[in-house]
Amino acid sequence: MTIKVGDRLPEGALAEFIETETEGCSLGPNTFKVSDLVKGKKIALFALPGAFTPTCSAKHVPGYIQHAAEFKAKGVDEIWCLSVNDAFVMGAWGRDQKATGVVRMLADGSAAFTKAVGLEFDLTEKGMGVRSQRYSMLIEDGVVKQFNLEAPGKFEVSNAETLLGQLG
Numbered sequence: 001m002t003i004k005v006g007d008r009l010p011e012g013a014l015a016e017f018i019e020t021e022t023e024g025c026s027l028g029p030n031t032f033k034v035s036d037l038v039k040g041k042k043i044a045l046f047a048l049p050g051a052f053t054p055t056c057s058a059k060h061v062p063g064y065i066q067h068a069a070e071f072k073a074k075g076v077d078e079i080w081c082l083s084v085n086d087a088f089v090m091g092a093w094g095r096d097q098k099a100t101g102v103v104r105m106l107a108d109g110s111a112a113f114t115k116a117v118g119l120e121f122d123l124t125e126k127g128m129g130v131r132s133q134r135y136s137m138l139i140e141d142g143v144v145k146q147f148n149l150e151a152p153g154k155f156e157v158s159n160a161e162t163l164l165g166q167l168g
Contacts, residue, residue: 002118003137007144009034012113014082014106017091029087034113038142044071044163046136047082047114049121050128051093055155056083060134061097063160068102071160074167076138079103084111084120084131108132119149136163 003009012034037043046064048056064071064079071079079102083090087107094105114120114132121133136158138146146166148157156162 002149003144003147005144005147009038009139009142009144010113010116011035012116014108014113015087015090016104016106017087017094019091019095019100029091029107035142038139040141041077041139042075042141043078043080043139044076044136044160045080045082045139046158046160046163047119047132048134048158049083049123049131051083051085051089052096055134057093057097059155060159061093061099061103065097065099065102067160067164070164071167074164076167080106082106082108082113082132084108084114084129121152134158138163138166 013031014034015029015031018030048060050056061081068079081103085107086109090105090107094100099105108114111120111130119133119135121131123131134150136148137144148162150158
């Protein structure tokens with residue numbers, strides 16, 4: 001069943017490649033519980049099929065980077081990019097996109113979280129395995145407040161401008 005507005009995010013874990021070691025976060029991949037990441041925060045999350053893919057790299061990530069200050073001005077604490085890739089790939093893609101410190105590049109390497117929210121997309125026939133559908137959502141303290149799911153092959157409603165326009 002696909003997650004919808006009003007639902008609480010399921011339990012799960014996401015990984016992030018940490019560039020600078022800090023207290024509680026070692027250099028390299030770190031795994032975080034979703035419930036800990038969302039607690040008390042307003043998060044703009046966008047998910048996409050894969051790092052370094054054409055639409056994702058040319059349009060999806062750059063839009064959220066470009067509008068990051070506007071999201072912050074509207075009370076968004078963090079912007080997350082979620083993909084079914086490993087944390088090393090997401091870290092490299094974040095560096096390539098100049099997203100470090102602006103957008104958290106979160107990895108769902110085995111698609112466990114993506115499957116838990118019912119948004120997996122099987123691209124096995126194209127050699128890409130199970131991936132995430134393209135979508136965006138606004139999450140407040142773990143509850144979905146806005147949800148925008150793209151039709152297959154489209155990029156029309158999960159962009160930064162649409163989600164930004166849905167904020168009060």
